[in-house]
Amino acid sequence: MARSIKLRIWRGDSTDGGLKDVVVEANEGEVVLDVIHRVQATQMGDLAVRWNCKAGKCGSCSMEINGKPRLACMTQVASFGEEETITVTPLRAFPIIKDLVTDVSFNYKKAMEIPAYEPPAELAPGEARMEQIDVERSQEFRKCIECFLCQDVCHVVRDHEENKKSFAGPRFLMRMAELDFHPLDQRKTRKQEAQEQHGLGFCNITKCCTEVCPEHIKITDNALIPMKERVADVKYDPVRWLGSKIRKREGL
């Protein structure tokens, strides 16, 4: 059964913009992305919106719905009250391009700064063998669809533009953790790099990244906190530091 719903959509670009009210039909079972498309088809032909899969797997339709960073294609219209106005804005941590589309290149830049996996020299491609229990831990992080909702919500950069240069954001600190947990990765300096170059210390474990992750990855508990503990091992724990000088225990 179709019904009318009230939407408020942010329209504008880098020079100016604001919230515009529209009333649009919504059918049973539809998601916010569906009604945005209907607005585009019937009332705002030039409304810019990024999307691709409509299945919660490409990470393109990230936006903020009633102030919360979410995937528009995974947000049911029925989850809001009948009379409620649904407010839709672009991601507020990244530079605006137009309407609901932001420039997320910050994230690609940060991705490139993370040192790549370093395989053991003696293994030819295809020869690596690992046991399931050794890779399980990092596998959780491979569910990431790179929607950057976690990067958007993280107050370190969302609320402090100047921190962008020194903070990789939860998604890429999680990548650092993934590689540091990797049983075959040969790079020995990831803990120090996470802290000194990628800004792990900025994270105050307030868990907003975990709250918004559409893949339900426990970013804070399973990547960021374990990584903070690993950093403490090599940088802030005099007893372990001494221990590591006396007997070599790398690659436990």
Add this chain to the structure above:
Amino acid sequence: MSGVFSPTRAKIKERTLRTDKWWLQPLLTFGVLFSFVIYATFRAFENKNYFVEESHLISPFYSPCLSESCEPAATIGGWTPFSAEIFNFALSPALIILIFPLGFRMTCYYYRKAYYRSFWFSPPACGVAEPHEKYTGETRLPLLGQNIHRYFFYAGLVFNVILTYDAIISFRNKEGEWGHMTLGSLVLVLSSALLWFYSLSCHTCRHTVGGRLKHFSKHPVRYKLWTTVSVLNTKHQQFAWFSLAAVAFADIYVRQVASGAWSNPIFF
């Protein structure tokens, strides 16, 4: 203007467009933690009503009792290395030991989240702009000091052992014979048990038992431990609150009994 009001961002004047009660959680957290701090401070300085000799109950705020002012039966084998006074002021035995449980909870990853959000608004809730102009997080002192959490964790284990001992010795009657139980024994057992769950579910514990390994397959026992602690760890927040409440209640209970306000029912 920085943050969400930076010139490059979409121009939206509200600091949040959230329509739910996002302020409720930080408000409750603030209320509970603040009340606890007030009560604990009052009790730490009160310097009385922390011990019930006839039922062998000691308040967790005052155990171990290490001051010369402690009643002999409240000490551990009469060991009192600390003077009862400091610069002519009476030093409450609680103040001598307070730093350990306090430091443990202050540097706990869960409580950090709780007070950064509710006391410092950094951020107050997800997607709600924080009021601060500058933010450096835990990159420099004093907050860099949160990294000593592991040492407080070790100290916390010692305290758990002592408080468990306190619970065990309360299973005696007035004459000191074993095999008896009062409501107070139950209260102490509950608080020490919850403290164990709180410590064992700690992130540092998880890291120590196995989290720092790269190859679980080479350490099957530690892997098993890590798996178990990981399960407890998902409930760390709950254990943090329950253990806090249980410790506070144990103290209130001992205080009321010691001051004669409540009687301590004897089960057998």
